[in-house]
Amino acid sequence: MHNPRLTILGCFSASPKANAHPTAQLLEMKGHLFLIDCGEGTQIRMRQQKAKFSRINHIFISHLHGDHFFGLIGLISTFGLMNRQQDLHVYGPNGIKEIIQLQLKLSKSYTQYQIHFHELESLAPQIIFEDEKLSVETIPLHHRVYTNGFLFKEKIGERKLDFEAAKNHKVSHTYFSLAKRKKDVVNLDGKTIAYQQITLPPDEPKTYAFCSDTSFKPDIVHQIKNVNLLYHESTFLEEHEDLCFKTKHATAKQAGIIAQKAKAKHLVLGHFSVRYRNLEKFKLEAEEVFSNVTLAKSGLTISIN
Amino acid sequence: MHNPRLTILGCFSASPKANAHPTAQLLEMKGHLFLIDCGEGTQIRMRQQKAKFSRINHIFISHLHGDHFFGLIGLISTFGLMNRQQDLHVYGPNGIKEIIQLQLKLSKSYTQYQIHFHELESLAPQIIFEDEKLSVETIPLHHRVYTNGFLFKEKIGERKLDFEAAKNHKVSHTYFSLAKRKKDVVNLDGKTIAYQQITLPPDEPKTYAFCSDTSFKPDIVHQIKNVNLLYHESTFLEEHEDLCFKTKHATAKQAGIIAQKAKAKHLVLGHFSVRYRNLEKFKLEAEEVFSNVTLAKSGLTISIN
Structure with missing residues (x-):
């Protein structure tokens, strides 16, 4: 079995632009292809990455801000147009079912495949998917609306x-x-x-923690301890820390502190505000506290090891 | 005052692809900038056309199939992020208000500007917007869900x-x-x-008729008689007329017949199914019955005269 691989489809905050796509990621782990968040236009990014649509059976939505879910109804419709038959599981905050079903109803486009909505409301971490090879649990975050990150944990495999x-x-x-x-x-x-x-001995099980969107929240550290790959939002640089406070986002340095405290192996930064022209500053700022930092970029694939 | 101008933002049916954008058009007429339909990714097309977002005060949605409205909530959110203050008018089928408001509510993103929803349900043509310079009326179409085309009519101006x-x-x-x-x-x-x-004498008032999506519906001809520019959907070629019957769409030839019967000055074809590689065939087929035919294309601007 290969190492898990993360592919960034979009990594900017707020409105989509031609070269600044909103949050969406594909995680390939233990034979699964998971979609994490689904901003507007995600299905186009998936086509550009030649992702196999039919392999996606689980979609995880962190929160109901548009830059994280406005592409979901389009993707669900496209699955229908592709004559998908297998069930789809959608994990996201309470209300996501109503949003999708209302649109399917009014467009008379009920899907021929079944959608299972797993609506979340717990403020404590919970396992939301598990099979013999891995588990997925929520990482409660702190944002302007109810938000979860997700921790993907491989189980120890065969020798x-x-x-x-x-x-x-x-x-x-x-x-x-x-x-x-x-x-x-x-x-x-x-x-x-x-x-x-x-x-x-079997390979060490790999873990991936997706943490977006959130203000600086050090109490997640114990949950993501020793994570192989941490994606942490860094909407702003330290110079705009006041905006973090107002909008409940984090700086690159704060992301670095989380990575450092959690003893993560590798940190990926994303959810950049489009106000910044030079993203390299995010890397430099996080590197003040943590050494292995990568900037997210549409189309970038990272091997988790 | 300039002649009105139509800019095609997207003109393909069904799922968006990197080079096949769903229906959306900008119509500049008598100082207004109207947006007609708003498939996923429309706001990105608008940016590529350098459209002034703040000039759009009226959005017309023909029907609630995803390739005609999935981009609306994203655009409305972006107006909010741009700190828009002026009112926005949205015209579309019953239900559009619920769809938008539910998403704004769940994302705690109520807009600081006011949105006036003009929900449509009439099966007869009706004037839905009018000022001293122009009027907009519905053109009832025949599709799988309740659908209107829109007829934009300049009023006779000053000498x-x-x-x-x-x-x-x-x-x-x-x-x-x-x-x-x-x-x-x-x-x-x-x-x-x-x-x-x-x-x-004043310029002849110009008219533009937008007719998408619809099966062949000759009873619209009297309403759009002598129209300067007719956009008519042509999802299929004649060889797939059976699919038209099933999906309530039209062929290029049928669009040509409508243009010819209406004595339109100019016909633009669009809403092409992505099954076709050679769109030139659409033009040839319509030209069998009508001479002045243009194929829609993202970024194409047509002067209406």
């Missing part, structure tokens, strides 16, 4: 086959999957081989 | 000054506006000058 060792120990390939699941096996000579002899 | 004649007749410029309003005036020698001597 990995040491092909060379298995060959040397004369273990038939029919036993490989057993050994990977920590069972000792019998080789072609009838001898018992401990699973540790022919397998290696 | 035009014949500057050379006015000079020759020694008429002071302070009398020009009186003469343009058909009043005889007194010249510098104290002699009465008939207004006809120093003015020319």
Whole structure:
């Protein structure tokens, strides 16, 4: 299984512009393709990235500000036009179901596939999706409206086959999957081989934390401790900290502090206000407190490791 | 006053793609800048055309299919972010108010400017906007949901000054506006000058008919008789007439027949299905019955004369 990969579709705040797309991200993890937020025009960005629309079964919406969800109804309609059959799960704040269903009703465009709305209202972290390979939990944030970030956590996987060792120990390939699941096996000579002899420890499970939009909220640190990749909003630079207070956003430096306190491996900054021409300043500001910083950019793909 | 001008922002049906934008048009007529339909991403097209957002006070939505209105909430929000103060008028089918207001409410983004919703439900043509210079009336169409086209009609204007004649007749410029309003005036020698001597007849009032989406509906012909510019949808070519029947759309040839019967001066075709690679066929098909045909294209501006 590959490392998870995050693709930025849009990373600017407020109104969409030709070269400043609102928030949307694709996360490929353990065979899933998750869509996180869906600003206006997200489906066009997805086409540009040649994303397989049919692979998206779960959409996570952080909050009901337009730059994070105005593209959702269009994408849901497009799924319908594509004759989608499989169920779709949408996770987002209370009210999201009403918004989508009202538009589908008035346009007489009820979808032939089923949409399951998972409406959120808890102020505490909760697991909202889980299977045998990963879990997704909310990260309660602090913004002008009810907002959640999302923490995507791989579960520890099977041990990995040491092909060379298995060959040397004369273990038939029919036993490989057993050994990977920590069972000792019998080789072609009838001898018992401990699973540790022919397998290696599993990959470290990877984690991704998406935190947008929010004011500086250090109490999320314990939840995202040691996260492999942290996306944290940085709408403003320190020089506009007063605007953060008013609009409930964060600065690049504050994002850096969160990354540093959480001992994150890698920080991606985004949700830039379009007032700034030189985004490099965001990187410099966060680097004052945290060393591994990347600026989000439409089309950028980051391997999570 | 200039001739009215139509700018195509988008002219494809169904889902937006990077190079196939859904329906939206800007009509500049008698000092107004009208927006007609507003598919997803329209505000980005407007920026690309350098349209003055603040000049738009009236938005006309033909029907509640996504490719004609999913961009409206984003534009309304952007007006808010731009700190718009002047009122906005939105004309569209019943339900449009609920859709917009629900989203503004849930995102706690009530606008500081006032939005007047003019919800339509009549099946007969009605005048929905009028001032001293023009009127706008609905053209009831036939589609899968309640749909109106819109007929924009200039009123006959003032007579035009014949500057050379006015000079020759020694008429002071302070009398020009009186003469343009058909009043005889007194010249510098104290002699009465008939207004006809120093003015020319006013320009012929121009008309624009927007007809999308609709199946072939010849009973609109009497309403749009002699229209200067007719935009008529042509989702399909004749080879797919069966799809027209099913989806309540028209072919290029049917659009040509409407233009020919209405004795329109100029026909613009649009709302093309993305199934076609060669749009030139639409032009050829309409030209079988009507000679002055243009294919809509994002960014195309047409002078109405």
